[in-house]
Amino acid sequence: MYLSNTFLSALSLPLLLLSPAGWAAPLENDLDQTALGQPPQLHVQTEAVLDRPSTVEKPSPFSHLILPTHLRPTRYESTVLGRRLLALSKTGVLTTVFPENVTSERIPSDVAQTPIGLPEYIASCEEPSGNPTVLSLTISTSTLNAKAGSNVSLSLSWWDEYVHLTHHQPWSAANLPRLSLVGYLEEISQQEAKKKDIPSCFTRLHGDSVMWLPGKKWAAHEGLWTRIVVKEVYWIGGFGDRNYIGWFDPDEWHAVTTEEWQSVKLPGEK
Template structure:
């Protein structure tokens, strides 16, 4: 009986060690969540400007389209000045925002990642390079967005291309006894995606940020 108990104990300990995620594991899982999301719809959070008469300095979150088009994990957005998030970002110092992405079927036991960073808007004469690659990458995930693309005189709304660059990555792999929970170093997160500068990922193309 004692031998069986020891064997069972060793089996449990071994299983726990094998199941525990390292920060390197978490970085790969986080990039997979972002890069290979089935719908590429995230929850974006911004802050109302302090001089807003009703909701100054209050948080605001809502679902937002995105596309993972950059080798280093930066995210492509369509920036519509008419949207609440866009107005909050414009009024924010450094154009701050956060983007959270969950597993396809969200649950407490499943992985999710929150990216905190800044948004660069390509407007007022500043243009994104590799525009055709960028457009094809975005439309591969969101074909309905063809009705409000930038530089389309017939589009429903004014729009600009934008890039979200995370500076902080926070990851929850699930329950903490078996999964990694905590910050992922930015460099590790950036290097944990596909390595070639032009790599097909889930039917899309990743481009180097230097061109965008």
């Protein structure tokens, strides 16, 4: 076997060991001792400096960006903002869960007990209840799952509306508000819907919805008025160092007045 000159030269390099100061460092006087034919002497470290945990807490490089707690919105202040987000939202993602026993041939059996989220038209036509209004179609997946006993959740965000208002993308969409309303779907009778003028309220936001208004014989699909009865609300106001993140008090959610949410502004509003 032939060894290259490079490999032989590498064998004659001084012995390297890890030192406390960094990576490999030559032993003291290695060159002199090697030249004299003496084995290099190892210096024993008597104190485990490298293994000792630091007792000094290092400050976070972002500590100067974190707002004091008293400057962040409180839970109730965030609840009012959440009610404004709901009032100004026209669409949301409605999530339901397929039943355990899927009987329809149109639905794959392996989606049983699986959640599915689909965009829906919404409106706040029962102010100041905090329960959003939905025009549900009897053939829709969300309606069928709800009738089979599924609870529902409605996800809203301020992401698209921020771009619409400001005409530019946010520095970070993660720092904009969003929430999830958790509850169940409840049918609103035609008599109650007429008394509260829900059809007029809903079509003001969604003009095309006249094509499937409940009770109309010429409607493209059979529809019914429903409300999401809100039982819980989860809120992400933005980055946690300057916004409230967590569950709202349901009683506070339903107690917010129209005047309250009209008096606050969401990011990008003037």
